[in-house]
Amino acid sequence: MILDRFRLDDRVAVVTGAGRGLGAAMALAFAEAGADVVIAARTQSQLDEMAEQIRATGRRAHVVVADLAHPEETAKLAAGAIEAFGKLDIVVTTSAAPCLRRC
Amino acid sequence: MPAPLLNTSTKDLRDAFTFNVTTAHALTAAAVPLMLEHSGGGSIINITSTMARLSARGFAAYGTAKAALAQYTRLAALDLAPRIRVNAIAPGSILTSALEIVASNDALRDPMEKATPLRRLGDPLDIAAAAVYLASQAGSFLTGKTLEVDGGLTYRTSISPSPICEDSGMPIRVAQVGTGNVGGHALTELITNPAFELTGVWVSSEAKAGKDAAELAGLDTPTGIKATNDLDAVLATKPECAVYTAMADNRLMEALEDYRRILAAGVNVVGSGPVFLQYPWQVIPDELISPLQAAAEAGQASLYVNGIDPGFANDLLPLALAAPARASSRSAAWRSSTTTPTTARP
Numbered sequence: 001m002i003l004d005r006f007r008l009d010d011r012v013a014v015v016t017g018a019g020r021g022l023g024a025a026m027a028l029a030f031a032e033a034g035a036d037v038v039i040a041a042r043t044q045s046q047l048d049e050m051a052e053q054i055r056a057t058g059r060r061a062h063v064v065v066a067d068l069a070h071p072e073e074t075a076k077l078a079a080g081a082i083e084a085f086g087k088l089d090i091v092v093t094t095s096a097a098p099c100l101r102r103c
Numbered sequence: 104m105p106a107p108l109l110n111t112s113t114k115d116l117r118d119a120f121t122f123n124v125t126t127a128h129a130l131t132a133a134a135v136p137l138m139l140e141h142s143g144g145g146s147i148i149n150i151t152s153t154m155a156r157l158s159a160r161g162f163a164a165y166g167t168a169k170a171a172l173a174q175y176t177r178l179a180a181l182d183l184a185p186r187i188r189v190n191a192i193a194p195g196s197i198l199t200s201a202l203e204i205v206a207s208n209d210a211l212r213d214p215m216e217k218a219t220p221l222r223r224l225g226d227p228l229d230i231a232a233a234a235v236y237l238a239s240q241a242g243s244f245l246t247g248k249t250l251e252v253d254g255g256l257t258y259r260t261s262i263s264p265s266p267i268c269e270d271s272g273m274p275i276r277v278a279q280v281g282t283g284n285v286g287g288h289a290l291t292e293l294i295t296n297p298a299f300e301l302t303g304v305w306v307s308s309e310a311k312a313g314k315d316a317a318e319l320a321g322l323d324t325p326t327g328i329k330a331t332n333d334l335d336a337v338l339a340t341k342p343e344c345a346v347y348t349a350m351a352d353n354r355l356m357e358a359l360e361d362y363r364r365i366l367a368a369g370v371n372v373v374g375s376g377p378v379f380l381q382y383p384w385q386v387i388p389d390e391l392i393s394p395l396q397a398a399a400e401a402g403q404a405s406l407y408v409n410g411i412d413p414g415f416a417n418d419l420l421p422l423a424l425a426a427p428a429r430a431s432s433r434s435a436a437w438r439s440s441t442t443t444p445t446t447a448r449p
Contacts, residue, residue: 078133
């Protein structure tokens with residue numbers, strides 16, 4: 001069944017920039033496809049909201065508040081996936097989109 | 104951002120590389136050993152941008168950094184194969200919170216949609232679907248690739264909207280109404296420019312009726328399209344647009360009635376006159392305007408009167424005004440009578 005090839009059952013994904021926008025959409029899609037997701041961004045409140053949505057799909061979510069401009073926080077993020085879920089299969093690096101206003 | 108090139112500091116450039124390239128590398132370097140140890144392999148997806156390939160003003164820092172990330176994706180894919188796949192997604196104009204300002208502003212959104220061959224902005228789910236594909240077994244034979252999920256945006260060389268004639272590659276079907284001073288030039292263009300396909304020609308004089316369009320345009324090769332005095336016969340050729348250059352100023356009501364009939368037939372009109380139709384509101388009585396608007400709405404057609412109408416206002420007056428003002432290269436009178444569009448769009 002071809003659709004089975006799109007499933008991500010029991011995979012573990014790390015998604016950065018996952019508080020909103022594309023990162024959030026991808027994190028939720030991974031969960032819907034069966035993955036547990038480590039979501040990272042700078043803003044805790046947005047991540048908490050995303051974690052709720054991920055858990056509502058029946059998958060696990062792990063929140064890491066991190067500013068990836070600092071390399072040590074990046075290392076912490078990758079290690080967080082192993083600590084939380086014991087493995088790491090998928091990594092998505094999303095950075096800020098170009099805002100039309102100053103940001 | 105975006106910022107003019109000379110306002111783009113080296114710090115802006117460094118920041119763009121830090122946010123886009125350095126963080127991707129840092130995360131890749133931190134994650135790959137763990138992926139290999141705990142999962143035996145995996146998939147990395149970098150989010151680049153159409154700006155890595157398109158040119159637009161003000162994107163030197165961001166676009167260059169995203170282009171670097173696309174190349175990083177290819178190089179990392181080679182270095183990390185076969186157990187780790189590295190791919191990228193280059194989103195086009197996607198309606199995320201970063202584009203909120205665009206979503207709520209037609210003036211900003213319309214050109215972005217028009218510049219996109221698929222005629223819409225992207226949804227975050229369009230990108231999420233691509234990510235699931237790249238992350239899953241479905242995409243397991245892809246590495247080093249950038250999926251451009253952009254509605255076809257990158258097939259353009261620039262993100263500026265292009266003229267309608269480049270839109271489909273198909274010539275625009277146009278009928279010519281009137282073959283006088285202005286119409287003769289228009290007719291020549293309609294016959295010789297491959298962007299247009301002449302469908303019919305209307306003429307006012309009995310003497311011109313039955314003549315080939317080429318003859319009326321002063322061209323040698325016959326077109327096979329004969330001029331007629333019957334406007335309905337011209338509309339029956341199903342043009343997308345009619346170029347109306349028949350004399351309007353001394354047969355005003357007839358010209359307005361012609362416009363009404365053409366618009367009602369669902370045919371767009373580009374006309375040279377009468378000049379007040381450049382902007383008729385509060386200039387001529389509403390009862391003259393409303394039949395045109397109703398016909399345009401019924402026919403889903405537009406009317407554009409450019410006022411290119413040789414005569415006093417366009418040649419004599421500018422010269423008279425220009426004479427005392429020798430330094431002026433263009434007169435305001437000329438501009439005001441030739442560049443204000445009139446549209447009766449539904």
